[in-house]
Amino acid sequence: MFKHTVTPQFLDIDGMKHANNIAIANWFDQAKTPLYRLFTPDLDLNPEKWKLIIVKAEFDYVGEMFYGEDVEIRSFITRIGNSSFTVGQEAWQNGKLRTKGQTVIVHHDYLSDKTIPIPASIKKLLEEHMEASDKASELSN
Template identity: 85%
Template sequence: MFKATVTPGFGEINGMKNANNNAISIWFEKARNPIFRLFIPDLDLNPDKWKLIMVRAEFDYVGEMFYGEDVEIRTFITRIGNSSFTVGQEAWQNGKLGTKGQTVIVHYDYLSDKTIPIPASIKKLLEEHMEASDKASELSN
């Protein structure tokens, strides 16, 4: 599991005084960078090197998160397929789960416009961060 900390800024707060949905999806995106680095260590944006595409994202907003207090983003792998994998994520603030979600990411060759198998060496690295999504909520809690 990867962990990242974000502190909600004033501009990420909505009229109800809690973190807005767009901010949370951005926090989750940034917290996926360690997973992207398993595929592209320097995160070079050269299309010849970038081989990932997100094909699905879903979020459950289960609690509120507020301005100025750190939020811990937990990122883990819940499924590994031949050419795709699922990333689970949770946002915690003050010991309470605020948002949970998952994204499906495909190993993809943009030049040939086709999915490509995930190399065994990268699958092994992904497996090191594998968690059941319900178990991750219990960890570090």
């Protein structure tokens, strides 16, 4: 499991005084950076190097998050396929689960515009962070 802490900024807060949905999606994306580095260590977005494409992202907003208090984003792998994997994520504030989500990411060659298999060496690294999504909350509390 990867953990990433964000501090909500004023611009992340909407008129209802809680974290905006777009801010939360951005925090989840920031927290996936260590996973992106498994595929492209220097994070170079050159199509010759970058090999990932997000094909699905969904979020369940369990509770509100507020300005001025850190949010811990927990990221883990829930599924590894031949050419794709699923990342489970949770946002915690003040010891409470506030948002959970999952993202399906495909290993993709932009130059040929084709899906490509995930190399065995990277699959092994992904497996080190594999957890059942319903157990991740229990394990890290």
